[in-house]
Amino acid sequence: MNESRIQQLREYLNQNGMKQTKQRDLIASTFFKTKKHVRIEELLQEVRKSEPNIGYVTVYRTLLLLKECGLAHQRHFGEGQSLFENAGEHHDHMICIKCGAITEFEDDRIEDLQEKVCESFNFKMVSHRHEIYGACSRCQKE
Amino acid sequence: MNESRIQQLREYLNQNGMKQTKQRDLIASTFFKTKKHVRIEELLQEVRKSEPNIGYVTVYRTLLLLKECGLAHQRHFGEGQSLFENAGEHHDHMICIKCGAITEFEDDRIEDLQEKVCESFNFKMVSHRHEIYGACSRCQKE
DNA sequence: ATAAACCTGAAAATGACTTTCAATATCGAT
DNA sequence: ATCGATATTGAAAGTCATTTTCAGGTTTAT
CATH class of the missing domain: 1.10.10.10 (Winged helix-like DNA-binding domain superfamily/Winged helix DNA-binding domain)
Structure with missing residues (x-):
C-alpha cells in the first residue's frame, strides 16, 4: 500500500x-x-x-x-x-507535556457537535485541530 | 474592572x-x-x-x-x-482563513466529551486547544 | 543523444522571538 | 528626601527553525 x-x-x-x-x-x-x-x-x-x-x-x-x-x-x-x-483518516491528538508522547483519538460525537457549532455561526469549516495537553498515564505514575 | x-x-x-x-x-x-x-x-x-x-x-x-x-x-x-x-472565561476559537477574523465559541457538551475521552485513555488533561479553520459568514458571501 | 526545464545541496537570508549588557529606575531603609 | 542594593530598560546581538538563492547536476521529451 x-x-x-x-x-x-x-x-x-x-x-x-x-x-x-x-x-x-x-x-x-x-x-x-x-x-x-x-x-x-x-x-x-x-x-x-x-x-x-x-x-x-x-x-x-x-x-x-x-x-x-x-x-x-x-x-x-x-x-x-x-x-x-x-495522511490517513482524521484523528485528533493528546500530547503529553512531560514525555512528548502523542496519542490519537477520535470521537464522532465531538465531530458532530463541532459541525453544529459551525452551523450556528454560519461558519464553513475547512479544517480543525483539537489537541489535549496533559500527562499520559505512564507519566502520571512517576 | x-x-x-x-x-x-x-x-x-x-x-x-x-x-x-x-x-x-x-x-x-x-x-x-x-x-x-x-x-x-x-x-x-x-x-x-x-x-x-x-x-x-x-x-x-x-x-x-x-x-x-x-x-x-x-x-x-x-x-x-x-x-x-x-484572560477571561475559557473559549475555543473559529479562525477565518480568508480575513483572519477570530470568533470564540464554547460548548459544554464538547467539553464533557473531551473529559470522557481523557478518562478512557487515563490521560490527565492540563489544557487543550480546539480551533476550527474555515470561512466566516462574511467571507462566504464574497 | 540533446536541450530545455527541473532538482539539488550549500550557503545566505528571514522572521519571530530570546538573551545579553551597560545604563537607568525603583523601593525599603535611613 | 537620600542611599544603595537590586531590578528594569532598550539596543544590539544571538537563536532557532525554517525559507530562499544560486551555481551546478539530473530528467525527460524529442
Whole structure:
C-alpha cells in the first residue's frame, strides 16, 4: 500500500510538470515507512542512512510536496519544530507535556457537535485541530 | 474592572520582588483596553502613541509577565506571530482563513466529551486547544 | 543523444522571538 | 528626601527553525 502512495506522488509530479528523482523516491518511501509523526531532522537522519549526501533542504522540500499532494499533514504542537504526519483518516491528538508522547483519538460525537457549532455561526469549516495537553498515564505514575 | 487587573498585577510583582514601573503600567493597561487578541507588534505600536521610546523587548517581557500571573494567554493560531489574549472565561476559537477574523465559541457538551475521552485513555488533561479553520459568514458571501 | 526545464545541496537570508549588557529606575531603609 | 542594593530598560546581538538563492547536476521529451 506504500506503493500506491508512491504512485499517487508520481501522478502528482507528472500532472504538475515536476520530475521524479531518486531523492524524492527515497525520502517519500522512507516517510511512508516511519512512525506516524516525524520531524524534518529525524527524517533527514533516516534517509541519510541510505544516502548520506542528501541535504536538509531536499527533505524539507519533499515534505512540503507531500503536503501539497495530500499525503502528509504538517502539525505544530506546542513550540519549536513542526511534525509531519502520514495522511490517513482524521484523528485528533493528546500530547503529553512531560514525555512528548502523542496519542490519537477520535470521537464522532465531538465531530458532530463541532459541525453544529459551525452551523450556528454560519461558519464553513475547512479544517480543525483539537489537541489535549496533559500527562499520559505512564507519566502520571512517576 | 481594569483597575482590579492592574491590582492583581501589582500584587504579583510585590510577591515576587519585582518592581512597578511606568512602562509595565502603561503596557498592561493598554493591553487590558485592546481587543481580545493582540500581537506583540500591535501592542507596541499602541503603547508608543503615549511613550514613543518603549522598546519591543519591554512589551514582549511584560506580556510574558501577564501570562505568568494568569492575566493573559498566548495563542499560536496557524503560523507566524503569536497572539496574546486577555484572560477571561475559557473559549475555543473559529479562525477565518480568508480575513483572519477570530470568533470564540464554547460548548459544554464538547467539553464533557473531551473529559470522557481523557478518562478512557487515563490521560490527565492540563489544557487543550480546539480551533476550527474555515470561512466566516462574511467571507462566504464574497 | 540533446536541450530545455527541473532538482539539488550549500550557503545566505528571514522572521519571530530570546538573551545579553551597560545604563537607568525603583523601593525599603535611613 | 537620600542611599544603595537590586531590578528594569532598550539596543544590539544571538537563536532557532525554517525559507530562499544560486551555481551546478539530473530528467525527460524529442
